[in-house]
Amino acid sequence: MRRLLDALYDGAAVLAALCMIGTLLMVLGSVIDRFHRLPLRGMDAYAGYFMAAAAFLSLAHTLKRGEHIRVTLVLNALGARGRRALELWSLSVAVGLSGLFAFYSARLAWQSRSFHDISTGIDATPLWIPQLAMAVGTLLLFVAFVDEWWLALRGRVADVREVGA
Numbered sequence: 001m002r003r004l005l006d007a008l009y010d011g012a013a014v015l016a017a018l019c020m021i022g023t024l025l026m027v028l029g030s031v032i033d034r035f036h037r038l039p040l041r042g043m044d045a046y047a048g049y050f051m052a053a054a055a056f057l058s059l060a061h062t063l064k065r066g067e068h069i070r071v072t073l074v075l076n077a078l079g080a081r082g083r084r085a086l087e088l089w090s091l092s093v094a095v096g097l098s099g100l101f102a103f104y105s106a107r108l109a110w111q112s113r114s115f116h117d118i119s120t121g122i123d124a125t126p127l128w129i130p131q132l133a134m135a136v137g138t139l140l141l142f143v144a145f146v147d148e149w150w151l152a153l154r155g156r157v158a159d160v161r162e163v164g165a
Contacts, residue, residue: 006064013061014138017141021053023047034144042123049130056137060144091149097119098145102138109135 026047033040062068075083111117113128 005143006139009061009064009144012057012137015060016054016061019050019057022050023054024052042125045119045121045123045125049125049133052130053133053137056134057140059137060140061150065143065145075107084155087152088149091145091152094145095142095149098138098142100141102135104139105131106135 026043029040030043033043035153075086078086099157109128112131113126115129118123120128144154
C-alpha cells in the first residue's frame with residue numbers, strides 16, 4: 001500500500017510539473033502572439049488554468065515530503081506525549097478540513113459540468129475541465145492527510161529523510 005500511495009503522490013507531482021511547463025508555453029505563446037499578431041487567443045486564461053492545476057496537484061506530494069510550512073515552536077516545547085497528542089489533534093483537523101475541501105471541489109466541478117458553465121473569456125472553456133485538477137489535487141491531499149494521521153496514530157511518523165533523498 002505504501003508504494004501505491006507514494007506512486008500516486010509522485011504521479012501527481014509529475015503532472016504538476018507538466019502543468020508548470022504548460023504555463024510556460026502559454027505565456028510564451030501569449031508573448032509571441034503580441035509581437036506577431038497571431039490568432040492565438042485565450043492563452044492568458046490557459047496559463048492561469050495550468051498554474052492552478054500545478055498548485056493543487058502538488059499539494060499531496062509537498063505534504064508527504066515535509067515541505068509544507070509548519071510551526072514547531074509549540075511542538076518542541078512539549079514532551080513526547082504532548083507532542084503526539086497535538087500531532088494527532090492537528091492531523092485530525094487537517095483530515096476533516098481537507099475532506100471538506102475535496103468534497104466541495106469535486107461538487108463544484110460536477111455542478112459546472114451539469115450546468116454547462118463556461119469561462120467568460122474569449123476561450124469559452126468548459127469550467128469543469130480546469131476545476132477537475134483542483135478536485136483531484138484536493139482529493140489527493142485528503143488521502144495524504146489520512147495517510148499521515150494513520151501513521152501518527154500507529155506511532156510511526158514518516159521520516160522525510162527516508163522518503164525523498
